[in-house]
Amino acid sequence: MKITITTLGSISPYSKENMNCPGFLIEYQTYKILLDCGNGITRLLHFPSDLNNLHVFLTHFHSDHIGDIGSLQYASFCHHNLGNLSKKIQVYLPDNDFRFNRTAILSNKESFADYHSIQEKQSYQIGDFLISFEDNHSHSIESYMIKLQSQNFKLVYTSDIGTNNMNGIINFAKDSDLLICESSFLETHNSSTKTHMTASKAGQIAKLAQAKQLLLTHFWPEED
Ligand SMILES: [Zn+2]
Structure with missing residues (x-):
């Protein structure tokens, strides 16, 4: 199975110049999976x-x-109205309604979409990939961290994670072929936040999880 992975956005918390907020497009078989839909990524879609x-x-x-x-x-x-799209897009999102964002997305009537829950005990089979969450x-x-697992390829996307449950991340990412791990900060930032990862810790996670490849993402926009 051929899999194409495209980084559409890799900075946070705001888009800047030609850089977008988080988004990864995974294409395989006839499917397209978009992991997160950050500011600016639609300009790179076709x-x-x-x-x-x-x-x-x-x-x-x-x-x-x-x-x-x-x-x-x-x-x-x-x-859809122009006759170019006959099948609804499928949107998966957490059940909590942080700042009414879930309500806003689900109540958008100018949309041609179905909606599904992201929960820990929920998984979805889309083509050859089983998709699960933690x-x-x-x-x-x-x-939610997301895992895409087929018979011979495992991709883990951490999305946003902090430093207080490293073992949980390592277990979830165990033996992944590709680990996409956030690295909002560098050790030199000396940040006191525990709710984001550093590039160094992302490296430790990848090593302990024995991930075959590590893709760092979620960079601070003012860094090189
Ligand atoms: Zn976040």
Whole structure:
């Protein structure tokens, strides 16, 4: 199975110049999976073709991870009305309603979409990938790590994680072929926050989880 992984956005908490907030497009078989929908990522998608067979996973309701979901919903609505899209896009999101974001997304009537829950005991089979979730309880709000598992490829995306449950992350990411791990800070930032990861700790996680490849992401916009 050929898998194409495209980074659409890799900075946080705001978009800047030609850099977008988090978004990863995973293409395989006839499917497209979008992990997070950060500010600016829709400008790198191709419309209407990328709306076909599109499954969007929103890991949590911080604005840098959902900034473009309204644009994507509206694109689905417009292209459906133009006759370019016959099948609804599928959107998966947590059950909590942090700052009414879930309500806002679900009540957007100018959208051609179905909605599904992200929960720890929930998993979805999409083509050859089984998709499952876990809240590491280390970020400042409920936030889900996502695992895509096929017979011979395992991808783990941490989304936002903190430093107080490293073992939980290592277990979830165990033996992944590709680990996409947030690294909001460098050790030199000397940040007191415990609700984000550093690049150094992401490296430790990858090593202990025996991940074959590590992709760092979620960079501070003012860093090189
Ligand atoms: Zn966050």
